[in-house]
Amino acid sequence: MGGLRESTTTSTVTAITLNTVKPLRRTTLNRLFAVVYMCAIFTLLYHHAQTLLFQSKTLLSFSVSLSLLVADMILAFMWSTTQSFRMRPVHRREYPENLKKVTKRDEFPGLDVFICTADPYKEPPMGVVNTALSVMAYDYPTEKMSVYISDDGSSAFTLFAFMEAAKFASHWLSFCRKKDIMERNPEAYFASNHSWNSETEKIKMMYKSMKVRVEHVVETGKVSDEYITSDQEREAFHKWTDRFTRQDHPTIIQVLLESNKDKDITGNYLPNLVYVSREKSKTSHHYFKAGALNALLRVSATMSNAPIVLTLDCDMYSNDPETPLRTLCYVSDPDIGPNLAYVQFPQRFRGINKNDIYASEFKHMFALNPKGLDGLRGPDYFGTGAFFCRRAFFGDPSTFIAPEIVELSPDHAVEEPIKSPSILSLAHRVAGCNYENQTKWGSKIGFRYGSLVEDYFTGYKLHCEGWRSIFCHPERPAFYGDAPTNMLDMLNQSKRWTIGLLEVAFSKYSPVTFGIRSMGLMGLCYSHYAFEPSLSIPITVYAFLPQLALLGGVTSFPKVLEPLFFLYCFLFLGAYGQDFLEFVLEGGTFGKWWNDQRIWMIRGLSSYVFGLTEYLLMSLGISAFGFNVTNKVVGDELSKRYDQEIFEFGVPSPMFVPMTMAAILNFFSFSWGFSQIIRGVGDLQGLFLEMLLSGFVMVNCWPIYEAIVLRSDKGKLPAKVTVIATFLAWALYYTTTSLIFK
Numbered sequence: 148m149g150g151l152r153e154s155t156t157t158s159t160v161t162a163i164t165l166n167t168v169k170p171l172r173r174t175t176l177n178r179l180f181a182v183v184y185m186c187a188i189f190t191l192l193y194h195h196a197q198t199l200l201f202q203s204k205t206l207l208s209f210s211v212s213l214s215l216l217v218a219d220m221i222l223a224f225m226w227s228t229t230q231s232f233r234m235r236p237v238h239r240r241e242y243p244e245n246l247k248k249v250t251k252r253d254e255f256p257g258l259d260v261f262i263c264t265a266d267p268y269k270e271p272p273m274g275v276v277n278t279a280l281s282v283m284a285y286d287y288p289t290e291k292m293s294v295y296i297s298d299d300g301s302s303a304f305t306l307f308a309f310m311e312a313a314k315f316a317s318h319w320l321s322f323c324r325k326k327d328i329m330e331r332n333p334e335a336y337f338a339s340n341h342s343w344n345s346e347t348e349k350i351k352m353m354y355k356s357m358k359v360r361v362e363h364v365v366e367t368g369k370v371s372d373e374y375i376t377s378d379q380e381r382e383a384f385h386k387w388t389d390r391f392t393r394q395d396h397p398t399i400i401q402v403l404l405e406s407n408k409d410k411d412i413t414g415n416y417l418p419n420l421v422y423v424s425r426e427k428s429k430t431s432h433h434y435f436k437a438g439a440l441n442a443l444l445r446v447s448a449t450m451s452n453a454p455i456v457l458t459l460d461c462d463m464y465s466n467d468p469e470t471p472l473r474t475l476c477y478v479s480d481p482d483i484g485p486n487l488a489y490v491q492f493p494q495r496f497r498g499i500n501k502n503d504i505y506a507s508e509f510k511h512m513f514a515l516n517p518k519g520l521d522g523l524r525g526p527d528y529f530g531t532g533a534f535f536c537r538r539a540f541f542g543d544p545s546t547f548i549a550p551e552i553v554e555l556s557p558d559h560a561v562e563e564p565i566k567s568p569s570i571l572s573l574a575h576r577v578a579g580c581n582y583e584n585q586t587k588w589g590s591k592i593g594f595r596y597g598s599l600v601e602d603y604f605t606g607y608k609l610h611c612e613g614w615r616s617i618f619c620h621p622e623r624p625a626f627y628g629d630a631p632t633n634m635l636d637m638l639n640q641s642k643r644w645t646i647g648l649l650e651v652a653f654s655k656y657s658p659v660t661f662g663i664r665s666m667g668l669m670g671l672c673y674s675h676y677a678f679e680p681s682l683s684i685p686i687t688v689y690a691f692l693p694q695l696a697l698l699g700g701v702t703s704f705p706k707v708l709e710p711l712f713f714l715y716c717f718l719f720l721g722a723y724g725q726d727f728l729e730f731v732l733e734g735g736t737f738g739k740w741w742n743d744q745r746i747w748m749i750r751g752l753s754s755y756v757f758g759l760t761e762y763l764l765m766s767l768g769i770s771a772f773g774f775n776v777t778n779k780v781v782g783d784e785l786s787k788r789y790d791q792e793i794f795e796f797g798v799p800s801p802m803f804v805p806m807t808m809a810a811i812l813n814f815f816s817f818s819w820g821f822s823q824i825i826r827g828v829g830d831l832q833g834l835f836l837e838m839l840l841s842g843f844v845m846v847n848c849w850p851i852y853e854a855i856v857l858r859s860d861k862g863k864l865p866a867k868v869t870v871i872a873t874f875l876a877w878a879l880y881y882t883t884t885s886l887i888f889k
């Protein structure tokens with residue numbers, strides 16, 4: 148694999164540094180530790196196998212040993228996949244200030260921005276508008292930029308919001324340029340900026356009144372006549388006929404701003420702004436977000452066909468106008484450019500509470516692992532905040548796959564203005580719901596179909612084809628998005644991912660087979676995600692089995708000071724210790740890390756289990772699932788509790804049951820063990836590890852105990868969940884102790 152030297156990429160002609168890459172210092176230590184830890188794992192597995200073969204005389208001890216062996220084998224496999232991220236982590240930096248020495252501004256490549264939205268109630272149009280305005284105001288030649296909105300919710304309210312946004316943009320863009328502000332999301336700017344003058348006051352009023360109109364339209368459910376300012380606008384809304392539904396309607400494409408024609412108030416051109424709601428019918432597949440993105444790839448090809456494409460979720464606004472320039476530092480690098488599929492920026496979230504109680508920063512997924520991947524072929528695609536080279540969607544770096552019509556080819560030049568009838572009619576055609584039939588879209592071309600995590604799957608397929616990607620993580624976050632602020636939203640998101648990942652794990656492209664074969668270590672990295680849901684097995688085993696055994700008078704772990712005791716201690720402390728160190732080195736705090744590992748357990752007992760089950764039911768043809776969009780609106784009361792770091796349950800969801808069962812059962816096994824020791828019946832040495840495990844689970848379950856007994860607010864755990872969980876925990880205890888551990 149050859150050592151990765153510290154390297155500096157310079158443009159050959161001018162010797163100007165655009166980007167640098169350095170291996171992380173901890174790499175050698177990581178590799179050494181991996182060897183030691185691996186030996187420890189093998190010792191434990193050897194011990195389990197021996198116990199199973201030679202010491203398991205009864206059915207009981209056999210099943211306990213077998214379960215522990217299986218659990219530890221899965222943990223060992225998952226550990227090995229994590230090591231692949233630790234073998235070659237790198238750190239990159241880019242120097243956008245040097246860019247102008249290499250390329251002139253008018254030689255910058257065109258940039259098409261895709262913003263996806265799917266539901267005007269879960270994703271309020273004002274949020275989408277703010278995201279769009281923040282990118283329209285990029286420090287980038289406006290005549291080279293086009294912003295496309297994909298509305299899978301096909302909502303007249305969203306279109307209305309963007310008609311308003313188009314008008315406001317002509318003030319906002321020139322305001323940003325004049326004041327040279329960093330914060331170009333109007334909502335965030337007005338919320339945080341306090342040095343007012345009359346000009347700022349004026350534009351703020353303008354923004355507020357737009358917001359009032361848009362929110363009024365959503366609230367009343369009607370675009371009232373007084374808000375419509377031209378016949379053209381009125382005509383656009385005629386498309387929403389009585390027969391129009393979200394699942395069944397014709398294509399709607401509205402060009403709201405046309406660059407080279409529409410100017411802002413100071414006479415500068417505005418970027419293109421296009422609203423697209425692709426055709427839908429109940430009889431054809433839509434492939435959720437991947438389908439939406441492919442429709443935009445085609446529509447944008449007919450209108451602007453920029454070589455660079457930025458994909459954004461509707462909540463993910465720009466926090467730094469320089470971001471596209473950072474991307475260019477890689478795109479225009481002759482050593483990287485030719486094989487480069489995309490430059491991925493981290494997902495960052497605004498409004499996360501102090502200790503990030505739902506671990507939604509996803510530090511491993513969005514910060515630590517990508518650095519490890521970047522030393523190989525590059526980070527996986529996160530679904531948002533990625534600048535793609537359009538060419539990467541058409542074949543591998545050496546073989547170009549031509550699309551079915553030449554106008555969609557990445558090198559096709561658009562000759563006519565985007566509002567011309569021929570362009571508009573082609574755009575409508577390629578947004579049609581039957582357009583993809585008998586084409587390579589979704590399989591060989593564009594974003595890939597077949598998984599609910601279209602982002603992960605698309606990045607994976609691109610890497611398999613030989614493309615590379617870059618992880619660009621500047622100090623000032625490039626984008627900010629929303630993270631779930633209640634337990635159920637978080638678990639539902641995680642469940643959707645679980646299903647999507649399993650779809651890949653058990654497909655013919657499974658990373659453990661196809662992936663490792665086509666790209667070695669990189670395939671192991673992808674396996675880490677694909678098989679993450681399998682962690683639910685060891686987590687469930689460790690949350691219930693030793694505790695039930697303890698209640699049945701059987702111990703599963705070695706006594707204190709036995710050699711194996713130290714092995715267990717080393718394995719536990721080694722894994723947790725290394726994880727903690729990495730987390731903190733990446734800017735985390737103890738509190739955030741603690742919650743991160745807590746949520747890891749909760750997912751293992753909840754979303755992974757339910758995701759696995761739903762995936763099985765789907766495989767058997769019993770049920771189907773869809774893309775359940777994450778809610779991006781937060782009520783006041785909930786938001787208050789979130790800020791106070793109180794867990795939000797509130798609804799009686801089955802997803803809360805297994806974790807509540809674990810909380811109850813661990814409480815009883817711990818208390819029982821404790822009473823044994825107090826009464827002098829049990830010996831502490833023998834029960835020590837069991838007690839430690841139960842104690843650890845209990846500390847992790849503390850918010851659940853609180854939610855059961857101490858709280859009376861709306862977010863507490865519904866009594867129904869407690870009752871069901873108590874009953875199930877008791878049934879589990881009863882069957883195991885009376886039938887198995889008797």
Ligand SMILES: O=c1ccn([C@@H]2O[C@H](COP(=O)(O)OP(=O)(O)O[C@H]3O[C@H](CO)[C@@H](O)[C@H](O)[C@H]3O)[C@@H](O)[C@H]2O)c(=O)[nH]1
Pocket residue numbers: 263264265266270297299434435436439459460461462529530531599600601602640643644647774775776777778
């Ligand atoms: O049929 C659909 C469903 C969703 N979306 C859009 O997809 C985006 C992501 O949806 P969200 O509910 O916010 O999902 P998250 O779980 O928060 O998103 C993560 O996971 C998704 C895959 O499950 C990726 O697509 C996202 O980029 C990634 O941030 C949003 O902008 C939606 O509007 C569509 O355009 N069409």
Ligand SMILES: [Mn+2]
Pocket residue numbers: 460462628629777
């Ligand atoms: Mn999201």
